[in-house]
Amino acid sequence: MFSINNQPIVIDSGTGFTKVGFAGNGAPTAIFPTAIAYPSHKRTTRSFQSLDDLDYFVGEQAFGKTDYIPTYPIQHGIIQDWNSMERIYDYSIYQELRCNPEDHYFLITEPFNNTPENREYTAEVMFETFNVPGMYIATQAVLCLYANELSKKDGGAMNSAVSGVVVDAxxxxxxxxxxxxxxxLGAAVKTLPLGGHDISEFILRRLRERNEPVPSEDILDAVKxxxxxxxxxxxxxxxxxxxxxxxxxxxxxxxGINARTQQKWTIDVGYEQFLAPELFFNPEILNPxxxxPLANLVDQTIMRCPVDVRRPLYSNIVVAGGSTKFKGFxxxxxxxxxxxxxxxxxANISAVRAKLQGNLEIQGKEMEVVVKPPKKREIASWMGGSYVASQDEFVGACVTKAEYEEKGAKVARKNALVKVDY
Incomplete structure (x- = not known):
């Protein structure tokens, strides 16, 4: 097992937030927006200055700065701006965790549709910039299932061959x-281009359409x-x-109270209380x-899977992500x-009975449908990563610095513990 001085580090970065902490802990050390702000007169491209240029702000500090523009390096779960993401990793390690990356193995999470090129970029950043001894890239969906299994156990070993469907909003x-x-099962994955940002935009649009009396600088706080x-x-x-x-x-x-004028503002909230989350179940409200609807997409996903795995999939549907926290979801x-x-x-039973013309009584076993959230669903992926990285076999599954130096970044394409079948 690991000592307190060299626990593996788990970094789970999503479009909205990044969660960082040490493996084996019950919660991340820090959660902050996956955002970075640069001076408005500078541009952020892959050819931008090195990490030595410190004229930027990360996380909560990226907002509310005059002459600084917040940007989001992750779009729809995929890292688009590696220069900025490298800075966010730097902030995570040195500012939030305050540790030396050369003393720790790392588990980095990824979306199911991450590209091989992005895996290689991750390896380059971790080994070249931070000189880590080893790293492992794990699929967020499988980690969410681990987190769900953990929430049902009081300790002990857990079967790594988990089955289920992750609805990650x-x-x-x-x-x-x-x-x-x-x-x-990559070929069966379904996506809905609707998430927390769209819910926020829907609420924002309704407030503006009604001309609710909230200062422009406080409108996002009202939406939140x-x-x-x-x-x-x-x-x-x-x-x-x-x-x-x-x-x-x-x-x-x-x-709320406006920070600039110290004047109180109050707005009315009506139908958007239930209309905003309804977008998941009637998405045409947002876009024709x-x-x-979400339930149909879940059903279509499972029906695209092999027949022999459908029953365990229907019986273990795990909802994760901050946008599933609405009451009643x-x-x-x-x-x-x-x-x-x-x-x-x-319909199937009726069709069979009609075909047999009543000559045989048909009895079937209905499919059990179970939808359940893991504890702390908004950090489920990080929690699963914390479990995986705390196991004795974790280091053996990692890509090491020696392997990287011998074979290059392509070595990061392998994934020994968490697999993706296309």
Whole structure:
């Protein structure tokens, strides 16, 4: 096992937030926005200055700075700006964890659709810039399943050949990822180009359409309050509209104080409380081109998988990501998915009975649908990574500095513990 001085480090970076901490811990040491701000007169490209140029701000410090423009190096889960991402890694290691990277192995998470080129860039940064002794790149979806299994256990060994479906709704989008015995079934993955950012934009647009009296510099804070404290998933959209019209107490208010003028502002919050999360279940509200609800996408994903793995997939649907934290989200997804599965089961039984013309009584076993969140779902991927990196066999699965120097960055394309089957 590792000593307290050389615990592996887990870095889980998403479109919205980065989570960093030491393996074996129950929570990340730090969580901060995956954002970096540069002076407005400079441009951020791969040819931009080296890490020695310190004229930038990372995380929460990237916002509210005059003459600095925040940028987001990760788009839809994929790193697009490696120069900026290198700075975020630097900030994570030296500012948040305050450690020497040469003393620690690293586990870096990746989305299911990460490119081989990005894996190589990760290896280059870790080995060339930070001189780490070894690193491992793990698929976020499988780590979420590990986190879910951990939440059901009080300790002891855990089977690494997990199966289930991860519904990962983050800031940049939503992915439905099936995993069978530790393998991501890449050909069956479905995505919905709708995430936390779109929910925020929807709320923002409604507030502006009503000309709510909130200062422009406080509008994003108002949106955040609405999204995090008032939004919920309803059971029936039409009934919810009627309920609001009949009971005005359902309308809420959100308040704040402007930092510049010290004046209090208050806005009214109405239908957007349930309309914003409804985008997952009726996405055409946001965009007429998005016609497939989330529950249908989950069903389509599982039905594209081999027949013999469908039952364990339906029985272990794990919701992860900050955009699944809306009250009632799990219950709504479960109900809608059960209706889809039940309707298909009934139709199949009826078709078989009709074909047999009543000569034989048909009895089938209905598919069990179980939707469940891991504890601390917004950090599920990091939690799974913390577990994996704390195991004795972790170092043996890592790509080492010696391997990198011998074979080059292409060695990072392998993945010994967490596999992706295309």
């Amino acid at each position: 983050g800031e940049g989008g939503t992915s439905i990822i099936p995993v069978a015995e530790g393998y991501v 309050q609405v999204k995090e404290s008032l939004c919920y998933c309803c059971g029936n959209l039409v009934k919810e509209f009627f309920a609001f019209d009949e009971d005005r107490s359902k309308f809420k208010t959100v308040s 081109e998005y016609t497939t 799990d219950k709504r997804l479960s109900r809608d998915l059960k209706r889809i599965v039940k309707a298909r089961y009934d």
